[in-house]
Amino acid sequence: MSYLSNTYLFLILPVVIVVYSLFPKKCRWVCLLVASYLFFYMISGKLLACLLFTTLHCFVYGLLVKKYDDQCSEALLEENVDKKEVKKKYKHKKKVALIISIFIQVGLLFVYKYMPFFLGNVNTIAKWVGLDVELKIHKLIAPIGLSFYTLEALAYMVDVYQGKIEGEKKIHKLALFLAFFPQIMEGPIDRYDGESALFQGNPITYEGLCYGCQRILYGLLKKIVIADRLNSVVKCIFAVGATYTGFTVFFGAVCYTVMLYMEFSGTMDVIVGSAEIFGIKLPENFRQPFFSKNISEFWSRWHITLGAWLKDYIFYPVSLSKGMKGLTVKIRKKLGNQFGPLVAGSVALLCVWLLNGLWHGAGWNYIFFGIYHFALILFGNVLEPVVKKLADRLKIDRTKLPYRILQALKLFILVVIGELFFRAETLSEGFRLFSAIFENFTLKTIWDGSLMNLGLDIHDFTIIGITLVIVFVMSVLKEKGMAIRETVAKKPLPVRWVLYLALILFIVIFGAYGPGYKAIDPIYANY
Numbered sequence: 001m002s003y004l005s006n007t008y009l010f011l012i013l014p015v016v017i018v019v020y021s022l023f024p025k026k027c028r029w030v031c032l033l034v035a036s037y038l039f040f041y042m043i044s045g046k047l048l049a050c051l052l053f054t055t056l057h058c059f060v061y062g063l064l065v066k067k068y069d070d071q072c073s074e075a076l077l078e079e080n081v082d083k084k085e086v087k088k089k090y091k092h093k094k095k096v097a098l099i100i101s102i103f104i105q106v107g108l109l110f111v112y113k114y115m116p117f118f119l120g121n122v123n124t125i126a127k128w129v130g131l132d133v134e135l136k137i138h139k140l141i142a143p144i145g146l147s148f149y150t151l152e153a154l155a156y157m158v159d160v161y162q163g164k165i166e167g168e169k170k171i172h173k174l175a176l177f178l179a180f181f182p183q184i185m186e187g188p189i190d191r192y193d194g195e196s197a198l199f200q201g202n203p204i205t206y207e208g209l210c211y212g213c214q215r216i217l218y219g220l221l222k223k224i225v226i227a228d229r230l231n232s233v234v235k236c237i238f239a240v241g242a243t244y245t246g247f248t249v250f251f252g253a254v255c256y257t258v259m260l261y262m263e264f265s266g267t268m269d270v271i272v273g274s275a276e277i278f279g280i281k282l283p284e285n286f287r288q289p290f291f292s293k294n295i296s297e298f299w300s301r302w303h304i305t306l307g308a309w310l311k312d313y314i315f316y317p318v319s320l321s322k323g324m325k326g327l328t329v330k331i332r333k334k335l336g337n338q339f340g341p342l343v344a345g346s347v348a349l350l351c352v353w354l355l356n357g358l359w360h361g362a363g364w365n366y367i368f369f370g371i372y373h374f375a376l377i378l379f380g381n382v383l384e385p386v387v388k389k390l391a392d393r394l395k396i397d398r399t400k401l402p403y404r405i406l407q408a409l410k411l412f413i414l415v416v417i418g419e420l421f422f423r424a425e426t427l428s429e430g431f432r433l434f435s436a437i438f439e440n441f442t443l444k445t446i447w448d449g450s451l452m453n454l455g456l457d458i459h460d461f462t463i464i465g466i467t468l469v470i471v472f473v474m475s476v477l478k479e480k481g482m483a484i485r486e487t488v489a490k491k492p493l494p495v496r497w498v499l500y501l502a503l504i505l506f507i508v509i510f511g512a513y514g515p516g517y518k519a520i521d522p523i524y525a526n527y
Contacts, residue, residue, distance in 0.1 A: 062167025
């Protein structure tokens with residue numbers, strides 16, 4: 001089951017649209033909630049209990065914090081009380097409740113996703129030191145979307161603790177927020193808002209239906225025509241035991257990078273488009289990341305909601321903590337104002353990227369993936385003043401097209417190397433593949449027919465190339481600020497339908513179907 005499967009697109013989504021439209025406005029949330037729980041049960045079965053537990057936990061936590069706030073307000077009204085001590089007392093109670101709640105949610109995530117990895121490493125260390133101990137490893141099947149709705153739950157708890165939002169008194173609202181069926185599998189990671197359109201029962205309009213379907217079709221184009229087709233090459237080159245070298249390995253890493261972007265952003269298009277049909281606006285997760293100037297900007301445009309979550313709930317709390325402030329003062333005295341603040345920011349950045357890597361999976365290759373990007377961003381920040389001075393001295397205009405093209409090529413290569421380790425089965429396999437790039441590297445591979453032995457032929461590569469040009473042109477227009485869908489909507493009816501039918505026919509005719517092709521399972525649903 002995925003958002004790009006026939007079951008979802010031609011059965012689940014249409015049925016929910018029809019039933020939702022038949023419900024009265026004030027009861028439409030019931031339709032969405034029932035549909036969301038049925039959908040989750042279809043993809044995770046009895047593991048629905050985990051989602052129910054998280055929902056109930058968030059609800060009880062919100063009520064508990066509200067209770068402490070009310071008790072604090074009442075205590076402050078009493079005569080002859082130390083108001084500072086009263087506030088301190090109830091803030092401590094809320095903090096204890098928050099810490100316990102975070103421990104419970106993170107513990108649940110740890111048990112399902114990281115316990116085998118942790119126990120496996122404990123066994124390895126025990127062998128190294130000569131201990132005759134071997135812990136049994138039981139791998140549990142995690143609920144689909146566990147990592148996504150856990151982060152949403154944690155954000156809700158922290159926001160309630162900080163007073164940014166009030167604890168929700170209606171459990172059905174929290175239940176729908178955490179389980180909303182178009183985003184439960186792969187995000188985007190949203191923040192709770194009790195006034196969200198999710199609960200308002202907005203009618204399905206012609207405009208919303210058209211825009212939603214447009215977005216879904218564009219997502220299908222990227223996923224079915226490009227990503228599913230490239231999957232053949234990626235599986236071939238990254239197969240354990242494969243002995244490809246040189247340009248072929250680099251080509252495989254490029255294909256995986258393109259495939260991952262097209263699959264994930266294409267799925268996001270389907271998700272956002274599905275929600276848009278119901279008048280619900282979900283946060284965007286991609287904003288033309290390959291047009292970035294550097295790796296830091298790239299990650300502010302790729303998986304935007306995860307980056308925003310890590311920034312708000314990891315980076316800022318760590319960098320602004322008392323310990324980091326004290327360390328900053330000490331470093332500033334010894335190394336000056338330039339490097340003092342950099343230390344706290346670097347420690348926080350390391351925490352962010354370690355967690356970013358681990359969030360994607362329990363494996364040393366994912367941890368390395370995080371540290372790799374931490375190092376790139378850190379060195380980029382440190383060297384930026386030097387690069388600027390050097391460019392000024394050499395009179396290089398960094399805004400001109402040639403420099404920007406070189407920037408884009410450098411960025412793309414750095415991203416591709418990172419994704420090579422991300423895709424590798426293990427960290428050692430990642431290093432083997434990386435070193436294999438430099439063995440017998442020759443550009444002759446491009447035209448000597450070697451690439452035709454990777455599961456695709458010249459017709460496949462031609463279709464991929466044409467579709468990539470379409471996506472690139474669309475991305476350039478979006479980068480320039482053009483409202484593409486609004487522009488199309490202003491065209492005469494015959495023109496609009498010619499464009500729609502052309503897109504549908506292109507997907508149907510050139511989609512990766514039949515023998516030799518296999519649809520990609522939802523990649524990010526496993527994270």
